[in-house]
Amino acid sequence: MFNFAPRNAKMNQSAEEKIKHAALRVFIQKGSANCTSREIAREAGMNVALVNYYFRSKSKLFALIFESVMQDFLKSMVQVFSSDLPIREKIRILIEREFEFLGQHPEIPNFVLNELARNPEAIDGFIPVLNMVNESGVFDEARKLQERGDMRQMDIVQITLLIMSNCQYPFMAQPLMKVIHGVSNETYKEHLTAHKTHAVNMVLGYLFPNDQL
Amino acid sequence: MFNFAPRNAKMNQSAEEKIKHAALRVFIQKGSANCTSREIAREAGMNVALVNYYFRSKSKLFALIFESVMQDFLKSMVQVFSSDLPIREKIRILIEREFEFLGQHPEIPNFVLNELARNPEAIDGFIPVLNMVNESGVFDEARKLQERGDMRQMDIVQITLLIMSNCQYPFMAQPLMKVIHGVSNETYKEHLTAHKTHAVNMVLGYLFPNDQL
DNA sequence: ACAAATATTAAACACTTGTTTAAAACAGAT
DNA sequence: ATCTGTTTTAAACAAGTGTTTAATATTTGT
Numbered sequence: 001m002f003n004f005a006p007r008n009a010k011m012n013q014s015a016e017e018k019i020k021h022a023a024l025r026v027f028i029q030k031g032s033a034n035c036t037s038r039e040i041a042r043e044a045g046m047n048v049a050l051v052n053y054y055f056r057s058k059s060k061l062f063a064l065i066f067e068s069v070m071q072d073f074l075k076s077m078v079q080v081f082s083s084d085l086p087i088r089e090k091i092r093i094l095i096e097r098e099f100e101f102l103g104q105h106p107e108i109p110n111f112v113l114n115e116l117a118r119n120p121e122a123i124d125g126f127i128p129v130l131n132m133v134n135e136s137g138v139f140d141e142a143r144k145l146q147e148r149g150d151m152r153q154m155d156i157v158q159i160t161l162l163i164m165s166n167c168q169y170p171f172m173a174q175p176l177m178k179v180i181h182g183v184s185n186e187t188y189k190e191h192l193t194a195h196k197t198h199a200v201n202m203v204l205g206y207l208f209p210n211d212q213l
Numbered sequence: 214m215f216n217f218a219p220r221n222a223k224m225n226q227s228a229e230e231k232i233k234h235a236a237l238r239v240f241i242q243k244g245s246a247n248c249t250s251r252e253i254a255r256e257a258g259m260n261v262a263l264v265n266y267y268f269r270s271k272s273k274l275f276a277l278i279f280e281s282v283m284q285d286f287l288k289s290m291v292q293v294f295s296s297d298l299p300i301r302e303k304i305r306i307l308i309e310r311e312f313e314f315l316g317q318h319p320e321i322p323n324f325v326l327n328e329l330a331r332n333p334e335a336i337d338g339f340i341p342v343l344n345m346v347n348e349s350g351v352f353d354e355a356r357k358l359q360e361r362g363d364m365r366q367m368d369i370v371q372i373t374l375l376i377m378s379n380c381q382y383p384f385m386a387q388p389l390m391k392v393i394h395g396v397s398n399e400t401y402k403e404h405l406t407a408h409k410t411h412a413v414n415m416v417l418g419y420l421f422p423n424d425q426l
Numbered sequence: 427a428c429a430a431a432t433a434t435t436a437a438a439c440a441c442t443t444g445t446t447t448a449a450a451a452c453a454g455a456t
Numbered sequence: 457a458t459c460t461g462t463t464t465t466a467a468a469c470a471a472g473t474g475t476t477t478a479a480t481a482t483t484t485g486t
Contacts, residue, residue, distance in 0.1 A: 015433075015434085029331070030246075030331060031244075031246075031247070031327075031331065033243075033244075033246065033247035034244070034246035034247055034331065036472080036473065036474080037473080037474060037475085038472085038473085038474090046434080046435095047434060047435055047436080048435095048474090048475090049434075049435070049436085049475085049476080049477090050433080050434065050435085051474095052474080052475060052476080053433075053434080057474075057475075058474065058475090059474095107330070110326060110327060110330055112389065113323060113385050113386060113388070113389060114244075114323060114327050116388040116389055116392070117320070117323055117385075117387075117388050118242070118243060118244065118247065123388075123392060126392065130392060130393065133393060139394075154407075154411065155404060155407070156394070157390060157394050157396065157401075157404045158404055158407060158408050158411060160390065160393070160394070161382070161383050161386065161390065161404075161408060162379075162411065162415070164382065164386065165378045165379050165382035165383060165386075166375075166378050166379065168382065168386075169374070169377065169378035169381060169382040169385075170374050170378060172326050172330075172382075172385075173326060173374065173377060173378075173381075174330075175326070175329040175330050175336075176325065176326060176329055177370060177373065177374065179329070179336060179339065179343060180343065180346060180373070181352075181369070181370050181373070183370065188370075191368060191370045191371055191374075194367075194368070194371060195371050195374060198367060198371060198375065198419070201419070202375070202415060202416075202419040203415075205418065205419065206411070206414070206415040206418060206419070228463075228464085249442080249443065249444080250443080250444060250445085251442090251443085251444090259464080259465095260464060260465055260466080261444090261445090261465095262445085262446080262447090262464075262465070262466085263463080263464065263465085264444095265444080265445060265446080266463075266464080270444075270445075271444065271445090272444095
């Protein structure tokens with residue numbers, strides 16, 4: 001996950017790699033605008049000038065990082081739907097993988113949605129990933145299933161929304177929920193694993209209303 | 214909505230008011246960290262120094278704005294649950310109001326969740342609103358209903374998540390969905406109104422599995 | 427070992443940041 | 457008109473911003 005390939009391979013980790021990893025951490029935690037080049041350099045244990053030596057500018061570095069995050073963000077969705085499992089299994093596995101991924105990277109949905117909403121340039125570093133999704137045929141297949149009457153009739157956009165809402169929001173809302181309900185980190189994590197089951201059952205139950213319980 | 218009371222009432226709108234409204238717009242659009250005092254002043258058509266003359270500091274101004282946004286953000290939830298409608302109606306009306314509110318303020322969920330995740334000080338300006346929620350007895354009542362076996366047994370935290378996920382995420386994800394599915398602003402708005410019905414039916418169907426269709 | 431290429435550094439650049447200051451414009455009361 | 461307190465402004469402040477430069481260290485090929 002987030003495994004940048006080394007270009008000038010040294011024994012351990014090249015400076016370029018260190019900066020990329022530091023940038024990933026800092027950008028995700030603070031956002032593209034609310035962090036400094038010096039902060040990234042410090043996190044990587046290097047000089048500020050090196051950041052621009054390897055990546056030309058802060059915005060170029062950000063575009064690089066953002067694209068790789070988007071890759072991971074959408075990868076599992078594409079992978080699962082490109083498989084040849086029956087549709088119900090696809091959705092179940094998709095949701096379960098999403099919960100697993102977000103359990104390890106809970107800040108990513110907020111990072112992505114926030115950048116897309118507030119930093120229009122972020123969309124540039126996003127176009128390549130866009131093709132990945134389209135070329136996967138994910139949506140075409142869902143449409144086919146609907147034509148066979150196998151699934152509740154609703155627009156693909158809204159099916160996407162249904163799934164992603166119930167996967168991503170619980171992780172995005174963690175700080176809000178913790179303070180509203182006054183729960184600790186640990187108990188919220190337990191709520192999240194329990195919520196996975198609810199998400200699967202509710203979404204499947206709604207998309208396939210004719211299934212027996 | 215977001216109606217700041219004037220303190221030194223002039224004929225039109227006092228400078229203090231103008232700054233508050235400008236700050237509201239700028240903070241919500243850019244976030245607390247990614248905007249400048251001068252930007253707020255310019256948006257209000259006033260001098261930079263006036264911002265600090267009335268509000269002491271940028272962070273004090275932000276705390277003020279953030280608290281008022283949180284008020285509106287949670288108000289409808291508290292209002293609906295404080296009423297004496299049957300539980301199903303409460304949830305239905307809550308979701309519908311939420312969609313209506315977010316239709317007019319679609320940037321607010323992203324604003325709130327992002328600040329809570331990245332700006333720890335934001336929580337300070339949040340505590341008063343917290344009491345509002347607790348004192349409303351919202352959660353106590355939900356628990357009572359569950360004890361009567363009226364509702365699917367699941368933790369209040371997860372019921373909250375279920376409802377808020379399906380209301381807020383569709384608005385937060387608008388930029389992502391637009392670029393993934395290549396739809397325009399107008400068609401996405403249509404998707405949102407259609408999604409309201411799905412959210413109501415899905416959530417009610419899952420929380421009350423014994424209801425007839 | 428030496429020279430060329432690459433990597434790294436400290437320092438500087440011009441610019442923006444939040445905040446303060448001191449002076450000016452304005453209001454209302456006498 | 458004069459005084460009084462309030463509101464508004466332009467200018468300045470130190471600190472921090474992204475980026476560049478020119479010098480130094482390190483690696484690489486011979």
